[in-house]
Amino acid sequence: MATIKDVARAAGVAPSTVSYVLSGSRKISEETREAVRAAIERLGYHPNAGARSLRSTRTNVIALALPLSSSRGYLPVGGRFMYGLSEAAGEHGYDVLLITGRDAGPGGAGLERVARSRLADAAVLMGVEMEDPRIDAMRELDFPVAVLGRPAEESAVAWADLDWEEAAAVSVRALYEAGHRDIHYLATVEEDIRDRRSYSVRGIDGVRRASAELGVPVPVCPSSSDPAELLRRLDALFDAEDPPTALAVQHPAAIPGILRHLAAWGIQVPRDVSLVAVGNFPEDLGGIDATRVELPVREMSVAVTRLAVELAADPAASRPTAGRELIPPRLIRGGTVAPAP
Amino acid sequence: MATIKDVARAAGVAPSTVSYVLSGSRKISEETREAVRAAIERLGYHPNAGARSLRSTRTNVIALALPLSSSRGYLPVGGRFMYGLSEAAGEHGYDVLLITGRDAGPGGAGLERVARSRLADAAVLMGVEMEDPRIDAMRELDFPVAVLGRPAEESAVAWADLDWEEAAAVSVRALYEAGHRDIHYLATVEEDIRDRRSYSVRGIDGVRRASAELGVPVPVCPSSSDPAELLRRLDALFDAEDPPTALAVQHPAAIPGILRHLAAWGIQVPRDVSLVAVGNFPEDLGGIDATRVELPVREMSVAVTRLAVELAADPAASRPTAGRELIPPRLIRGGTVAPAP
DNA sequence: CTGAAAGCGCTTACAG
């Protein structure tokens, strides 16, 4: 593998000159620059990442800490976010290093190891909790962090998120405006609520707010990661004396199964019950044209990456006034909401 | 951030001794080792990754080149593979670096950059094509590669894959054994067939083989990434004078939509048509209890990671006799296959 | 406009 010395020799200059051509931080004569460029091209030279990061204390890598459930193993975060983050990072000249497993957990063994060994310049945390121990852990290490989600202490860290409160509220309002008064909210799975994942808590807060505003009760039912249990809860809902005429569902992956189950009981959407999906990936709905608030993956990825890159480039800017990005929800009207009977 | 010198000073030894304690490659007295361990613990020391890789020419990082479609942007690879690979890599002491975008493409700008700059010790390629230019590109750079998939030239590279040929054949056979003679195969989306992704080509090969073995024709219909177009093709199939009584479907994410569409025409599964899913993620089927061959994500991830790690540790072993892992399909019997009418 | 030199934090032969 060619080194900077090889390039320098081939171009008839000093290694430092090659370095300056690469960084552009010094004026170089056109002639010299061209000779260096040609030698780089010819030798297929790329600076050694280890040497570069050792010398410059910058790696151009962002660590991505995947959410780890305390109870479930894999959270169905979908490749879309990883893909989106990697793409967004690439546009800033950064690569993305995955951190999973126990490693991503509270103690953050993996995250801490990456921070301490300077494998990355900054981290993005996914699946953040309202009070996320990783935030304090990284602050103690002076390691820049941007968070995908909206923690309780909003000014303690840079974060970007869909406005889940408003997303839930918008969904409830859409059903209210269609005339529904018996609206139920099927929230995220209970593990996420228990862990106080920010999207779970914010979503429920938004329901409370909308309910108060509109003056109608909107009962909240936690979903279940066990499909059978989820359907039992659904049955309980519809077996009650006051069954819902409308559902807002913040567990979009479960929606195809829910519709199939209801259909087996002769309950048709939207004829008998209206439905809004909250925060789905496009593929979650299995082709159902639902009224919905989609997850703005691209926007969220771009926003959180920009924050992470800013902090990576200038860790001093890590002060609490760091950026915050609240992305407004967009309601897409599909075919699953009908006027109330 | 503490360096090896700080630890050495705190423990009253030479830096080299700290290094030897860490690597275990030299006998150290119990007393000294304990003193060093304590100092490491107290200072929260982790070796600097850049320095380590510069010196040792090993990064303990595996690059993961995501599939990039020539036509579509994101391939719905699902986070499960990235997660599985990252977990498996972690068990070997490796981290995973994502490579996406144009970067992952033929020229492999990103992949080549990572290889040349020694950001990683080896790469895992996803979404591999039968004749994948990235394989030759990496060989020319002497960069170790393991492939998730089964390329045409099987001994040219280390690879691990579900046996898609057998998976497709097993699915067709299951339908045949239930008495079906009008079996159709809904293959992967046509872009994947055109790009000659190995799972697409292998799946179709398996259908051909099963068809020949059983002595019944099994027409192959490419799927479409456009849901509306896919349903049009489905309609054409069922409008023909000889409509299928059974489908094997290698586009599992489309299955919920397919069932819904057929139901709207009064066609029930399995009453009127039987169905087998080929190569689905658990979440692809939206809770449908289909007869299926599931993607063995964990096994595939573990297998390809092991190959990559072996090559990373000993690039000389990169000879064509490198490992191959063909994972046998497992048919799970669900409720979507009924005896032929 | 360009070069010679120091040094980032490690690992590993060399030496005792």
Next chain:
DNA sequence: CTGAAAGCGCTTACAG
């Protein structure tokens, strides 16, 4: 059983 020293490939003040 342990240490002193060289050197991995860069970047960047220092010097001209």
